Amino acid sequence: MTEPLTFRAIPGPGFIANTAMSTWLDAGSPSGPVAWLLVGHPSPRRPGESADRIEYGLLGLADGLRLVQPARRLPFIGNRLIIRGPHTVLDYGHPEYAMRLPSPGPAWREHVAGGGNACVMIGLDPIAAGAGPEEIEAYVLRSGKTGRARMGFTRIRPR
Template identity: 55%
Template sequence: MAAPGPGFVAGVAVSSWVVASPAGDIAWLLIGHPPPRRHGETARTIEAGLRALAAGMRLLPAAERVPDVGDRLMVRGPVVALDYGHDEYLLRLPAPGREWRDHVGRGGVVCVTVVLDPLGPATGWEAGREAVDAHLRRSAAAGRVLMGATRARHRGGLD
């Protein structure tokens, strides 16, 4: 399954944050998609694009052990991009916070999470953290969340 191109990736919603845990800080990178809104989009085509994006990074269902998917993040100052498996394109993250970038810069692990269920007004970022958490729990229980662990690449920048 080929990773989707920039036309699809431009429509994804991305959020990043850090959560403190007893085992240490965990950085999250959540990728989802709103319901169909552009010409030619359907729930089926969006899910296929998200599955292809997840397959390009070798993500697995959340119920399984989270795989290490290699060093996929590239950081240059405030700019962070994700290698999602496309031969030519990267996914630029929209303004990850300083705490998140510092965590990544120290070699911290990031949990890349692709949620297949649409992110609407009641479940998307604008609904607030509790609504997003509830949406993720429901989607994971239904087997519709794919995950992997990644870090920043040690050398090189954004090409």
């Protein structure tokens, strides 16, 4: 059975500014090192926010990136990473804006700059801003098992 087509708006900078992002390099992957970018959102905390509206925004972000549920084969979503000087940016499909990543480490940037893969994961369940490595690992595993994530992989965009 084919899933029905859904058209969700790709969120703008106001939504993106309130996301929680985490980057790390998984050097122990069987297929070689993989740079990870996890994007999630804290629980509703501002006027007008609700869990449903936040999830809709995250799904719009996932749609703009052409991400899929983790049970499916992860797609290559195009060369969407840009590194210019100290800044790392993700083209998330918005016609006017891109997402600036919060200072990935040097090993992450070197891996990506050298043509290595980066896995992008949008988590649909709330995640605490400032979550530590153990919390992030548990979140990624849980979200993958429950299907409450969307994923794909990307690389650096050639100049």
